[in-house]
Amino acid sequence: MAALQAGEDHEVLKVSSRSNPNSVAGAMAGVIRSAGTVEVQVVGAGALNQAVKALAIARGYVASTGIDLVCVPTFADIEIDGERRTAIRLCIEDRDHRMPDPAYVGPDGTVVIDVRD
């Protein structure tokens, strides 16, 4: 579905045209919950489509915690198999850079309490 890897100071979620938007939305919400921000990298229209659909779904997942997810797209030059490609990076975070409330209501209605700190 979507591969997660640690970026310089944030998580980067790589989404493809075969990614399931609901699954990606769950991953987005999870990273937002723990890190406050997530960066999504896509190459191609199909992958971007799945990522934006996932964001629209993830907005609903985190809205109950007071998070208003917004997205900032930028271009990125990347190399895939030795070939230079232009990717789009979507920086996804709360509009006011707020961190989510640790008492998190999950997409299925269950309340998950983050007790890591």
Added chain:
Amino acid sequence: MAALQAGEDHEVLKVSSRSNPNSVAGAMAGVIRSAGTVEVQVVGAGALNQAVKALAIARGYVASTGIDLVCVPTFADIEIDGERRTAIRLCIEDRDHRMPDPAYVGPDGTVVIDVRD
């Protein structure tokens, strides 16, 4: 390229897969400059791709006026030729809902002063 029509309380920019991202970015910047917000409606991955590229370009156009453009995607049920389709609407505005400075520096470096009011 992109058709502009007045929505309930804002401008709606319809973008297709054949729209030129630079042209759409110019239109976006123009509407942001005058109305502070613009809604983009797309159907299909190709159209969304052009719209998101345009947004990445438009961010640069308005950054010099202190505007930090962000995007909020939502789903919308629309009807095209009697057939129900799911569109994606991108609500594009300044992160803090600020209105642009009327002294606007255009993409070509010229300063355009809005004297309409």
